[in-house]
Amino acid sequence: MKRFFNSRSIFFGSLILCVILFYCLSQNFFLTNYHTIESIQNEKHINNLLTHINTEIQQIDKVANTFIYSGFNIATISEIGMIGLDFIVYKNIKDGTVFSRYNYNNDEIIPLIENQTPFENDLIELFKHQSYTADIYTYKNRIFYLIKKQLNPTAFIYLGKNLNNNSLQKLSEDFAQLNITHEHITQTTLKLSTRLIENIFVQTSLEARQIINNISFYNHHDEYLFSIKTINPRKFVNEGEKTIQIVNAIMGLFLAVILYIIYKTQMLYRRVLQKDKKILESKVEKRTKQLEGLLKKVKKSNEQLHYLAYSDPLTKTHNRRSFFIESEKVLKQALEDKSSVSLVMIDIDNFKQINDKYGHNIGDKVLVAFASMIKDEIGEDDIFGRLGGEEFAIVFPNTQLDDANKKVENLRKMVANLEIKLKCGHRLKFTASFGLNDNSLSHNIDEILKNADELLYSAKHSGKNLVRSRINQTALWCDLY
Structure with a gap:
């Protein structure tokens, strides 16, 4: 109006x-x-x-x-x-x-x-x-x-x-x-x-x-x-004024008609524009909703792709690729902040015998139960991933080696108390061995993992269900030689 x-x-x-x-x-x-x-x-x-x-x-x-x-x-x-x-x-x-x-x-x-x-x-x-x-x-x-x-x-x-x-x-x-x-x-x-x-x-x-x-x-x-x-x-002049008045009246009427035509044309054009605008807005709104739906699908697909690319589908933890990417970020930041980072390699003991005796289905249950318990116990900033088979690793940012050793020892005990229910009513228990290292000697993830893997190997040969770290290095060398 x-x-x-x-x-x-x-x-x-x-x-x-x-x-x-x-x-x-x-x-x-x-x-x-x-x-x-x-x-x-x-x-x-x-x-x-x-x-x-x-x-x-x-x-x-x-x-x-x-x-x-x-x-x-x-x-x-x-x-x-x-x-x-x-x-x-x-x-x-x-x-x-x-x-x-x-x-x-x-x-x-x-x-x-x-x-x-x-x-x-x-x-x-x-x-x-x-x-x-x-x-x-x-x-x-x-x-x-x-x-x-x-x-x-x-x-x-x-x-x-x-x-x-x-x-x-x-x-x-x-x-x-x-x-x-x-x-x-x-x-x-x-x-x-x-x-x-x-x-x-x-x-x-x-x-x-x-x-x-x-x-x-x-x-x-x-x-x-x-x-x-x-x-x-x-x-x-008198006749001219009369003539001018007549001409002005005619021209005024003519201008009124012209302007009225322009006015009506403008109003009609505006109505057409408003109608086209509404149609266009409706199409844009419809197309926007379609695009929003597509974006949601794309986002969901991207999330799924990201999850598939960076997560282990069985244990819902970081896969090997994702673990290395996140670990390198933590080590790079630690180098800038001059802070300590601890890393532990984990291997479930006798996992092959479990698969051979109870089947791969029970073996998968062992892996899931183990991963679920670890995820519940570690912090939000800690990085937990499955490197392959029954091998896992955890990175503890801003954590000294002795503090990490306490955390890992606690995890070892909790793993030893886990039970898997079998169909026959029996309960299956298992243990894990841990090799703990830090970034005091190197900021390269491969080198830290290599040393942690050697420590894990020592734990395996020392009777399993053990934590080996640079703190108890003497025991390591005795075990190896």
Whole structure:
């Protein structure tokens, strides 16, 4: 259950992380592109507006050229609004004549009719040193496109058209709102110019839902004229955000499906692995039990082989090979420790006559009874083995010769008291002879056994049922010679 919840947590955590990561990447990548596109589009709209303003001035310039080259009589013109003008002022330098026409249908120009003379005087005075002017002119917060041209050597005409919010809105449909203001901008993000207007400064402000431009115009003398404020909704960014949200929703759903498939595949794979694991564990456990059984059999076989290789099957004592191996170990350790080791050779007396008289079955019983009694009497560290037939040997580690002599003498007496029950009700007694030696003269097992065997031979020839050792060596030589 805990593992299941961990898997679900990982799944949902991965899904949320992927969605957030994709959302951040899409916001950063796509919105940046939308911002760039919108900035380019906004600048294009501004340039279109300035182009239209420049075109208006050029159109007035064409009208002026018509007057000059076609010989129109200005005095005959009744409605100048028909030719796209809001005022015409004629000035003859020679006689000082001033003649003017105004567009009475334009509400922005009507207030000027009452005070035409100050307007005309200011206009003529401002541009008296220029034979040609194509610019924007402001008079009492009113803005005009202005063209001044020379008709002849003594006469000039001034043609103008009022620029107001209504006419400005007609110039460009790229902006949702255009308004003339008189606010100076403090910071600029863009500087533009046209063929007729050199100094134009733009300040762009990006708000959450709209983009605002403040466009300030300056004349050839760097004198501030007026500003235009434009407002447009941020269509690209707003639509882009909607698109990104839709894309994010689709991608989120897509990622959820992909991750869910991965999650289910992982769970299925985990179940298969768990099932395979259980099967494998069962097989391993079964195989382990089989191997354990085999190991037990091998161990038992090894023990049996070891027993057969190192034990005498009749008397259950060390056989000759095992006895020599263990004896050499004891002698080697005694050499390192500088300790005493005693060894006794034993031969059951008259064993051949026992076999001949009672049979080998009784002879085997004698050997078993003898070996059993010896094993019960000697210590755990003592080494007892059958060298062959009725010959046995005992090694007493860490034992002086006189102590060993006492032990062996005690064993001799116990052997003499042993009885073997026969079928006829009789009891069979037997004795053994002992030859005792130690490692005081040699640490070679063969030499020690050889000397012990000579001592045993002396015991045999001295009447049997005796213990002969290096302690009673005089008796030995008397017996031998």
